[in-house]
Amino acid sequence: MQAHDQTTDPLARERGHLAASRSALRAMRADAEALDIRDVTANWVNAAVLERQIGERVKSLADLAHTPLFFGRLDYLHAPGADQAEGAGGEQFYIGRRHVHDADGDPMVIDWRAPVSQPFYRASKKDPMDIALRRRFGYTGGDLTAYEDEHLSDPAEDERASKLLQREIERPRVGPMRDIVATIQPEQDEIVRGGLSGSVCVQGGPGTGKTAVGLHRVAYLLYAHRERLARTGTLVIGPNASFLHYIEQVLPALGELEVKQATVDDLVAHVEVRGTDDSAAALVKGDARMARVLRAAVRSHVTLPAEPVVVVRGSRRWRIPAYELEEIVSELLARDIRYGAARDALPQRIAHAVLVRMEQAGEAPDDRVQDAVARNAAVKAAVKAIWPPVDPAKLVLRLLSDAEFLAAHAEGVLSEDEQKAILWTKPARSVKSAKWSAADAVLIDEATDLVSRTHSLGHVVLDEAQDLSPMQYRAVGRRCTTGSATVLGDLAQGTTPWATRSWAEALGHLGKADAVVEELTAGFRVPREVIAYASRLLPDIAPGLTEVASVRESPGSLAVRRATKRGAPAPDAADLDAACLEACAESLRQEGSIGLIAADARIPALAKALTAAGITYLSPGEETTPDTRLTLVPASLAKGLEYDYVVLDEPAAVVDGEPDERTGLRRLYVALTRAVSGLIVVHSAPLPPQLA
Numbered sequence: 001m002q003a004h005d006q007t008t009d010p011l012a013r014e015r016g017h018l019a020a021s022r023s024a025l026r027a028m029r030a031d032a033e034a035l036d037i038r039d040v041t042a043n044w045v046n047a048a049v050l051e052r053q054i055g056e057r058v059k060s061l062a063d064l065a066h067t068p069l070f071f072g073r074l075d076y077l078h079a080p081g082a083d084q085a086e087g088a089g090g091e092q093f094y095i096g097r098r099h100v101h102d103a104d105g106d107p108m109v110i111d112w113r114a115p116v117s118q119p120f121y122r123a124s125k126k127d128p129m130d131i132a133l134r135r136r137f138g139y140t141g142g143d144l145t146a147y148e149d150e151h152l153s154d155p156a157e158d159e160r161a162s163k164l165l166q167r168e169i170e171r172p173r174v175g176p177m178r179d180i181v182a183t184i185q186p187e188q189d190e191i192v193r194g195g196l197s198g199s200v201c202v203q204g205g206p207g208t209g210k211t212a213v214g215l216h217r218v219a220y221l222l223y224a225h226r227e228r229l230a231r232t233g234t235l236v237i238g239p240n241a242s243f244l245h246y247i248e249q250v251l252p253a254l255g256e257l258e259v260k261q262a263t264v265d266d267l268v269a270h271v272e273v274r275g276t277d278d279s280a281a282a283l284v285k286g287d288a289r290m291a292r293v294l295r296a297a298v299r300s301h302v303t304l305p306a307e308p309v310v311v312v313r314g315s316r317r318w319r320i321p322a323y324e325l326e327e328i329v330s331e332l333l334a335r336d337i338r339y340g341a342a343r344d345a346l347p348q349r350i351a352h353a354v355l356v357r358m359e360q361a362g363e364a365p366d367d368r369v370q371d372a373v374a375r376n377a378a379v380k381a382a383v384k385a386i387w388p389p390v391d392p393a394k395l396v397l398r399l400l401s402d403a404e405f406l407a408a409h410a411e412g413v414l415s416e417d418e419q420k421a422i423l424w425t426k427p428a429r430s431v432k433s434a435k436w437s438a439a440d441a442v443l444i445d446e447a448t449d450l451v452s453r454t455h456s457l458g459h460v461v462l463d464e465a466q467d468l469s470p471m472q473y474r475a476v477g478r479r480c481t482t483g484s485a486t487v488l489g490d491l492a493q494g495t496t497p498w499a500t501r502s503w504a505e506a507l508g509h510l511g512k513a514d515a516v517v518e519e520l521t522a523g524f525r526v527p528r529e530v531i532a533y534a535s536r537l538l539p540d541i542a543p544g545l546t547e548v549a550s551v552r553e554s555p556g557s558l559a560v561r562r563a564t565k566r567g568a569p570a571p572d573a574a575d576l577d578a579a580c581l582e583a584c585a586e587s588l589r590q591e592g593s594i595g596l597i598a599a600d601a602r603i604p605a606l607a608k609a610l611t612a613a614g615i616t617y618l619s620p621g622e623e624t625t626p627d628t629r630l631t632l633v634p635a636s637l638a639k640g641l642e643y644d645y646v647v648l649d650e651p652a653a654v655v656d657g658e659p660d661e662r663t664g665l666r667r668l669y670v671a672l673t674r675a676v677s678g679l680i681v682v683h684s685a686p687l688p689p690q691l692a
């Protein structure tokens with residue numbers, strides 16, 4: 001390798017800074033590892049907590065060989081104010097994934113989330129934000145090999161597209177999703193750095209970076225509000241386990257190890273789900289009106305008292321007449337607190353009424369007497385009769401099994417047909433033996449919350465939100481009542497019968513009607529030709545939505561092939577399989593991951609064909625390796641995922657796999673928009689007219 005002169009060659013100087021930063025990071029790690037906690041901790045609990053914290057700090061200080069320590073540099077015209085710099089004096093800053101300082105505590109790398117880093121993402125020629133120079137670094141493997149400068153405050157320099165940015169976007173995808181911290185775009189950054197107090201909803205077409213933005217937003221919020229969120233917690237919600245697996249590396253790569261991830265089904269797993277609903281039943285069960293039915297059913301357990309309560313203490317009897325008990329109960333009902341909280345409050349209310357009588361009789365009872373009265377057997381018995389405990393699962397079981405009970409609470413809320421649709425044909429005998437569906441579990445969750453308040457987190461990110469039912473939105477909403485939410489979705493990709501029609505409505509169900517709706521329209525995944533082809537479906541699946549403007553040219557990225565033997569009038573199934581295999585083999589000659597996407601019903605046949613041809617393949621969520629780069633993807637699991645090359649099998653079958661045409665076309669739209677570099681569509685049946 002040619003020796004670089006550290007003083008005159010800028011690249012050599014930057015490499016010098018990289019080497020120095022790395023050794024500073026090593027020193028920080030060594031310091032953390034060497035911390036002796038024996039003297040500072042008073043007991044073993046403190047020691048265990050501290051040890052865990054130190055362990056995490058050591059982990060977060062790991063120098064990952066393939067993630068560059070810094071990716072940018074900002075030279076300010078003037079030293080930024082103290083509020084901006086957060087202790088980082090000076091005018092030149094290296095921007096990276098984490099903060100690194102030298103032995104004197106002077107910063108060598110600034111965290112990308114610090115205020116002083118913000119111009120790296122937002123500054124432009126139009127608004128240079130006091131930046132003289134923005135430098136982006138290019139890496140090959142772990143080596144710093146290139147840089148690119150923008151003199152933002154120099155009027156003579158033209159604005160031009162960044163080649164490094166282009167290169168980053170076009171890098172082949174292998175393995176799980178990675179962070180985009182070096183190339184967050186200004187409109188994305190505005191969402192990432194939005195305040196913690198407000199909720200935001202992002203509508204964006206395929207590949208506009210919604211998932212990436214949501215994950216970086218969590219990382220940002222954890223940085224800016226570390227203490228508060230450490231206490232209250234953060235959660236990322238995704239559509240299924242394979243999707244969560246695909247995104248699970250991003251936050252750890254950004255140094256955030258504590259964020260929980262779950263599907264909506266995980267959140268409401270009060271019972272074992274073993275059953276399914278037909279779509280008529282699922283539609284009603286997911287409708288927000290079910291919340292009213294459940295509320296009425298829960299509250300119906302309260303019986304207004306007909307008998308007085310008589311408390312005997314020593315030689316005296318204290319009598320609270322029925323009408324006074326009724327006043328107490330009515331007041332509790334009107335206060336609209338949780339059923340369980342009111343039940344807990346009732347004994348004290350009755351005891352209070354007894355105490356008032358004692359005082360009127362000249363006694364001077366204190367709090368202990370009130371507590372004792374509240375625990376008195378007569379009071380307990382009255383509470384049990386008036387306000388009995390409610391088991392949420394048993395309540396839902398009864399609603400779905402007992403037509404009369406359902407009718408009593410759904411009267412005027414659900415039509416007779418709707419009630420019939422959700423009643424079980426074979427009533428279940430117990431919570432354990434019932435064949436609960438996913439929608440039932442959500443109902444139980446709603447009932448659980450009516451009985452006692454659900455714990456609220458500090459921030460929730462909800463991805464692929466467009467597929468949630470109103471009742472599911474409510475379930476997510478009660479997990480952030482005192483926190484905020486980031487809702488990500490695309491109305492055109494909604495494939496459930498209850499898919500979101502408008503964000504305003506969905507945000508209402510979530511309890512975040514005041515959330516700001518933002519739109520992302522620049523596409524970072526799908527090449528221009530491919531997105532244009534897929535967008536032909538938009539007028540039918542989501543009229544009025546803006547077509548994604550791809551930043552990726554990739555000419556020749558789309559091929560549409562009819563599977564047919566030369567000379568044969570019409571192709572058969574074997575031809576289709578053969579054409580798919582050929583397209584897969586062709587894609588495998590390229591670098592990167594390959595997804596063979598097909599209607600769910602076609603998966604077994606294709607699996608067999610792949611095996612017969614000796615091509616190994618993975619299921620969604622399994623990590624690609626250099627040896628096995630092909631994933632066989634059922635269309636129903638394709639959402640949110642991406643592959644460098646996609647082979648799409650028989651579009652007509654994808655459409656036919658859904659109960660109605662619009663949902664079918666939406667499923668097809670999802671499948672058509674998974675490719676980063678190339679898409680080959682293979683068909684034997686005629687294509688949907690929009691694509692023909």
Ligand SMILES: Nc1ncnc2c1ncn2[C@@H]1O[C@H](COP(=O)(O)OP(=O)(O)OP(=O)(O)O)[C@@H](O)[C@H]1O
Pocket residue numbers: 168169178179180183184185188204205206207208209210211212213490493524525639640641642673
């Ligand atoms: N600013 C960026 N710089 C580099 N890559 C980006 C940027 N924004 C997004 N990407 C990349 O584009 C791809 C698509 O991003 P992402 O999956 O977040 O999109 P999405 O809007 O959630 O898509 P979908 O609607 O299909 O789920 C990912 O590979 C992501 O890393």
